[in-house]
Amino acid sequence: MDYNLQDTIAAIATAYGEAAISIIRLSGKKAISLTETFFSKSLQNSQSHTIKYGQILNKKKEIIDNVLLLIMKSPNSYTKEDCIEIHCHGGILITKKVFETVLKAGARAANPGEFTFRAYKNGKIDLSQAEAIQQLIHAKSELAAKEASKQLNGRLAEAIKSFQKRLLDTYAIFEAYVDFPEDDLDIYDEKKNFVYLEDIIKDMKKLNDTFDDGGKSLFETSKFILVGSPNVGKSSIMNLLIGEDRSIITDIPGTTTDVIKENINIKDVNLQIIDTAGIRQATTRIEEEGIKKTKENIALSDFILLVLDNTNKLNEEDEKLIKSYDSEKTIIIYNKIDLNKKILKRDNSNITYFSAKTQEGLSKLKEMMRQMMLKKMPSKEGVLITNVRHKKAIEQAIEYAEKVLIGMKKKISLECLIIDIKRSLSFLSSIIEIDIDEEVLDLIFSKFCIGK
Numbered sequence: 001m002d003y004n005l006q007d008t009i010a011a012i013a014t015a016y017g018e019a020a021i022s023i024i025r026l027s028g029k030k031a032i033s034l035t036e037t038f039f040s041k042s043l044q045n046s047q048s049h050t051i052k053y054g055q056i057l058n059k060k061k062e063i064i065d066n067v068l069l070l071i072m073k074s075p076n077s078y079t080k081e082d083c084i085e086i087h088c089h090g091g092i093l094i095t096k097k098v099f100e101t102v103l104k105a106g107a108r109a110a111n112p113g114e115f116t117f118r119a120y121k122n123g124k125i126d127l128s129q130a131e132a133i134q135q136l137i138h139a140k141s142e143l144a145a146k147e148a149s150k151q152l153n154g155r156l157a158e159a160i161k162s163f164q165k166r167l168l169d170t171y172a173i174f175e176a177y178v179d180f181p182e183d184d185l186d187i188y189d190e191k192k193n194f195v196y197l198e199d200i201i202k203d204m205k206k207l208n209d210t211f212d213d214g215g216k217s218l219f220e221t222s223k224f225i226l227v228g229s230p231n232v233g234k235s236s237i238m239n240l241l242i243g244e245d246r247s248i249i250t251d252i253p254g255t256t257t258d259v260i261k262e263n264i265n266i267k268d269v270n271l272q273i274i275d276t277a278g279i280r281q282a283t284t285r286i287e288e289e290g291i292k293k294t295k296e297n298i299a300l301s302d303f304i305l306l307v308l309d310n311t312n313k314l315n316e317e318d319e320k321l322i323k324s325y326d327s328e329k330t331i332i333i334y335n336k337i338d339l340n341k342k343i344l345k346r347d348n349s350n351i352t353y354f355s356a357k358t359q360e361g362l363s364k365l366k367e368m369m370r371q372m373m374l375k376k377m378p379s380k381e382g383v384l385i386t387n388v389r390h391k392k393a394i395e396q397a398i399e400y401a402e403k404v405l406i407g408m409k410k411k412i413s414l415e416c417l418i419i420d421i422k423r424s425l426s427f428l429s430s431i432i433e434i435d436i437d438e439e440v441l442d443l444i445f446s447k448f449c450i451g452k
Helices: 031-036 092-104 114-121 127-138 142-152 155-179 190-219 234-242 285-300 316-324 362-374 388-409 414-432 438-445
Strands: 009-012 019-027 050-057 063-072 083-090 222-227 260-266 269-275 303-309 330-335 351-353
Touching (some): 009 092, 019 114, 063 092, 083 092, 114 127, 127 142, 127 155, 127 388, 142 155, 155 190, 190 388, 222 285, 234 269, 234 330, 269 362, 303 362, 330 362, 388 414
Parallel strands (some): 222 303, 303 330, 330 351
Antiparallel strands (some): 050 063, 260 269
């Protein structure tokens, strides 16, 4: 994308639609002077972070809207440039007319993420903080928002800079020894330097492991799939969990032939419920295709909600289903306890008893799902890797640092080892600094909404 830093950019920063107010943002060297051409009051002598009440005027000096204008002067703004925020009435038409007036005055419509890109380019935030802003916007749980906030406040950058400093210590020792071999420097203690570098690698690996130990789960939507024979009540349970009649319910076996998905939030976690066709010997080609889709979605799901009929004895298919799923990732739901109060006991801690008719057991089922999902979440406080790009960069930094260790064991010349240390440092830098491929920047900022 074309991120011309010389342009003054503008965007509607609030969601499209009818609301109490809409916010239009401008950023750039001419943000204030452009705004003066369509605002009813002078802005040149205004203090930064002040608000003015006035009117947006068209070229004929007719009033388009009464607005509040926020003035934020460089460098004390989100982008470190002069910024203006126009708070107008929130109708779709009036917002569009105000925005068109801004563009006609000479501003350019901003690209996705361009305000944050400028904040990054102007040194207000590093690249990991820019990505944290995106994660914070899309966080679907309190845990995810908390972790994004930590990264936005520089916790990850601190950890990366610590690794860089320690690697630079090793680099400096190697460089000094190579440059001044005749001085018989005593700083190059091979054993001590080996252990020092080994400790850095261990700490980098420890941080990198947090991705698989729960970091990646914070910003993923875990999938719970309803599985069972036809007519055990999967669709009824689906409707109760999401709070609306989404799945069709009948007494006819095989009604559900397609996959139905809905997202829900249980307290502080976000998850997806998937209703599927009942598993049995199909009687029609449509049902056969539905069962095929069920099995495909089971393979892609994180957790299983296995629904059984508490009014019937378990048949061979039920027993096969129970044995085929990981008990740590499966909740067995005995449904229809309103018709049969006799509880079928089994040796499994993840069992609950349910009535889709009376809703008995609904709260307990939701809490079991929440607790099962929380087990995937990080168990430790501290810095976490939640971003695939960061994980790959640290892995490559580790790879080149390990090459240095191998080289030291093999007595390879320090000149060659210095090259690998520099490569390791470069991959760490790519997480937070601006020395990075433009294609990577496009990939990161293109995911932002326009106006951020």
